[in-house]
Amino acid sequence: MKTVIFQFEVAEGNYEKNLEKVKRMFKEHEPEKGSIVVLPEMWSSGYDLSNIGDHAFHDLEGVKGEIEKLAVDYEVNIVAGSVPNIKSGDDVLNTAFVVDSSGEFLHEYSKIHLVPMLKEPEYLTGGDASVETFNLLGDKAGLVICYDLRFPELFRDLALEDAKVIFVVAEWPAERTEHWLTLLKARAIENQCYIVGSNTFGKQPNGTTFAGNSIIVNPFGEVLAQGAADAEEVVEADIDLEYIAEVREDVPIFKSRRRDMYKFL
Numbered sequence: 001m002k003t004v005i006f007q008f009e010v011a012e013g014n015y016e017k018n019l020e021k022v023k024r025m026f027k028e029h030e031p032e033k034g035s036i037v038v039l040p041e042m043w044s045s046g047y048d049l050s051n052i053g054d055h056a057f058h059d060l061e062g063v064k065g066e067i068e069k070l071a072v073d074y075e076v077n078i079v080a081g082s083v084p085n086i087k088s089g090d091d092v093l094n095t096a097f098v099v100d101s102s103g104e105f106l107h108e109y110s111k112i113h114l115v116p117m118l119k120e121p122e123y124l125t126g127g128d129a130s131v132e133t134f135n136l137l138g139d140k141a142g143l144v145i146c147y148d149l150r151f152p153e154l155f156r157d158l159a160l161e162d163a164k165v166i167f168v169v170a171e172w173p174a175e176r177t178e179h180w181l182t183l184l185k186a187r188a189i190e191n192q193c194y195i196v197g198s199n200t201f202g203k204q205p206n207g208t209t210f211a212g213n214s215i216i217v218n219p220f221g222e223v224l225a226q227g228a229a230d231a232e233e234v235v236e237a238d239i240d241l242e243y244i245a246e247v248r249e250d251v252p253i254f255k256s257r258r259r260d261m262y263k264f265l
C-alpha cells in the first residue's frame with residue numbers, strides 16, 4: 001500500500017489557486033497507480049475564518065467532483081484532507097472526505113473537536129457524528145482532523161474497530177511542532193497501527209506559521225518518511241499491513257487490556 005502525502009503551502013481564501021496547486025502536484029509527481037494520496041486540513045481556503053462562510057461548499061458540491069476526477073484520471077485513492085462545508089443552515093463544518101480510484105465516494109468525517117486557541121468555535125460548528133472506520137483497499141482505515149490528535153480516545157475507538165491505518169489531516173502550527181510529532185508517534189505506538197499525518201507549511205496573513213513535518217509512522221513507532229518544516233514536498237512510504245500482526249504479537253497490548261479496570265472506556 002503506497003501512501004503519498006502532498007505537503008504544500010495553502011493560499012488563504014483562494015480555492016482556485018489551491019486546486020491548481022493540487023493539480024500541478026499530481027501532474028509533476030504522478031503518484032503510482034493504486035496509491036493513496038493525502039491532502040491537508042482546510043486545503044481549499046486555509047484558516048480565513050472570518051470569511052469562512054464564503055469559502056464553504058454546500059455538501060461538498062464542486063470540490064467532490066474535482067477530487068473524484070483526479071482520482072479517476074490518476075487511478076489513485078484520495079484522502080482529500082478537509083474543506084469548509086455547509087450541510088444545513090449557515091453552520092460551517094470542517095469536513096474531510098475520501099474517494100477511491102474509481103471515483104467512488106467512500107467516507108466523510110466532520111471535525112468534532114474545535115480548537116479554542118484558534119477561535120474555531122466562534123466560526124465553525126463541530127461535527128456530531130462519531131468517528132467510524134471505512135474500507136480502503138480491502139482493509140479498515142480511520143480519518144481524523146488536526147486537534148483530534150490530542151484525544152487518544154478517538155484513536156483507540158478506531159483501532160478497536162480494526163483500523164489498520166489512521167489518517168490525520170492538519171494545519172498544525174509550528175510553535176507546537178514537538179506536540180505534533182510526539183503525539184503522532186504515540187498514537188502509532190499505543191494503537192500499533194500506521195499513522196499518516198499530513199500537514200501544511202508556510203506563514204499565513206494572521207502570522208501563524210504551519211509546521212510542515214508531514215509524516216508516516218509504522219505500528220512500532222518508527223518514522224518511514226518525514227517532510228521538511230518549510231518546503232513543498234511529496235512524502236511517501238510503502239505500508240505493509242501484515243507488519244501490524246507481528247508488532248501485536250511481540251507486544252500484545254490488545255490482549256493485555258483490562259477493560260474492567262478503566263473508568264471511562
Ligand SMILES: O=C(O)CCC(=O)C(=O)O
Pocket residue numbers: 041115118145146147148150170171172173176179
Ligand atoms: O492542537 C493544536 O496544537 C493545533 C490544532 C490545530 O491547529 C487545528 O486543529 O487546526
